[in-house]
Amino acid sequence: SKKAFKSILAITIGTTLTIGSISASAQDVNSRIIRFGYGLNQDSKQGRAVQTFTEEVNRLSDGKFKVKSFANALLGNEIQMQNALIGGAQEMMITSTSSLIGIDKKFAIWDLPFMFKDGPEADKVLDGKFGQAMLDGLEKHGVVGLVYWENGFRDLTNSKRPIKTMDDLNSVKLRVMQNPMYLELFNQMGANAIPMAFSELFTALETGAVDGQENPYSTIQSSKFYEVQKYLSQTHHVYSPWVMLISKPFWDKLSNDEKTIIKKAAVISREAERKDSREQAEKSLAFLKTKMEVNSITPEEMDKMKASAKIVIDAQAKELGQDLLDQFFAAIKEAKSK
Ligand code: TF8
Missing domain, CATH: 3.40.190.170 (Bacterial extracellular solute-binding protein, family 7)
Known part of the structure; x- marks a missing residue:
């Protein structure tokens, strides 16, 4: 009958909605706190992108992951934070590729002068095979490289x-x-x-x-x-990139579902950060001229x-x-x- 059909429909929709909203909890996702350190202040493109990452991680994990961010090198300068990641005392950070050379000297390559014409050209190299191979090389040193952000032309x-x-x-x-x-x-x-x-x-x-x-x-x-x-x-x-790092001892504790959440949020933050960075460069120059x-x-x-x-x-x-x-x-x- 019509009535029975309607109630079946209601149940079906209800079930679908429930499945939709509990999808993250149905996965292997645990409650976690991620301490995320960075060097610039909150009101910078770096601060804004860390905020984007924080929100995405929260959304994708249904609130199970909490990112606590620390601006202004509050957890230490870049080299100190890198060491904290290796030791497992801190979970995440954003760092200039330049200061990573103590861990992997190959990272000096990004700072070679006068290499790139513009940001989009650098994106292709950073996000392509070469950039990925560079990130892969970090793991044996105790940090996992997730994505590159744009610091920019110096x-x-x-x-x-x-x-x-x-x-x-x-x-x-x-x-x-x-x-x-x-x-x-x-x-x-x-x-x-x-x-x-x-x-x-x-x-x-x-x-x-x-x-x-x-x-x-x-x-x-x-x-x-x-x-x-x-x-x-x-x-x-x-042209100076930033790189988002996660502690290898912490990474190894994560389930595959949890790793996927971090990776997805990292890519979203990368896209948002580069867009912001490129818009901001013009505005900042206009401001600085005054x-x-x-x-x-x-x-x-x-x-x-x-x-x-x-x-x-x-x-x-x-x-x-x-x-x-x-x-x-x-x-x-x-x-x-x-
Ligand atoms: C530098 C870098 C820094 C950034 C920032 C602290 O001059 O360009 O501005 O790496 O994350 O040290």
């Missing part, structure tokens, strides 16, 4: 003078990331490069312990470097900087092996052709 700021030529870099005390490639790159260009953790940088700029630094526009804005720096020079010397003296570099001077950088690239070939460099260059070539 530009120079300082408080001494506009940097228009390499000569202008002379005797500028420039903070660089803790990676010998940067040390050599800027010393080669005439600066006095000083490696330092990002968490110490604002104070060092404020007190004059260093004169300058290099980071993407968005970070110069969100970390308020414009308050203690007068000049911004658009060198765009390196606060700082901004100059571009002429093509002739750019060529000189690139020639100087070439020496550093050749030195890295010795350090990392020509093989790896060739694979990297091939991946870039392929990305350019697509």
Whole structure:
């Protein structure tokens, strides 16, 4: 009868809805707390993307996973956090690939100067076979690499003078990331490069312990470097990625369903972060122009900087092996052709 059909329909719909809403709990998903550390402040593209990740993990696990995020290097600087992940004292973090070289020196490859034309070109190499192989190589060192985010093209700021030529870099005390490639790159260009953790940088700029630094526009804005720096020079010397890491001891405890949740949320956060980063770059530059003296570099001077950088690239070939460099260059070539 009509009535019986209706009630069967009601039961069917009811069951379907129930199954839909309990799907995450029907899986092998346990209650977990994930401590997630990062270096920038909450009101930065990094902070916003960590928030996206937090919400996605919460949604996909039906609230069973709780991500507790710690901004401003509250859990330590990047190197300290990496070690905490390896030891299992912290679950997750986002780090610059640059500071990972203490764990896997191959990661210096991403910081080779003047490699990428734009973000989408870098995405292809990072998300493709080459980038994945680099992530796979981390596991034996005690961390699992999930996805790359965009830190972005790096530009120079300082408080001494506009940097228009390499000569202008002379005797500028420039903070660089803790990676010998940067040390050599800027010393080669005439600066006095000083490696330092990002968490110490604002104070060092404020007190004059260093004169300058290099980071993407968005970070110069969100970390308020414009308050203690007068000049911004658009060198765009390196395209710098971030990488999302999870502690290997923690990862090994997770069920496959749990790993899938983390992986899905990581990819969603990556897409959101890159979009935000690319929109923010323009806005940050416009903002910084109201606060700082901004100059571009002429093509002739750019060529000189690139020639100087070439020496550093050749030195890295010795350090990392020509093989790896060739694979990297091939991946870039392929990305350019697509
Ligand atoms: C640097 C990096 C940092 C980021 C951030 C702390 O200059 O670009 O801004 O890695 O996660 O140290």
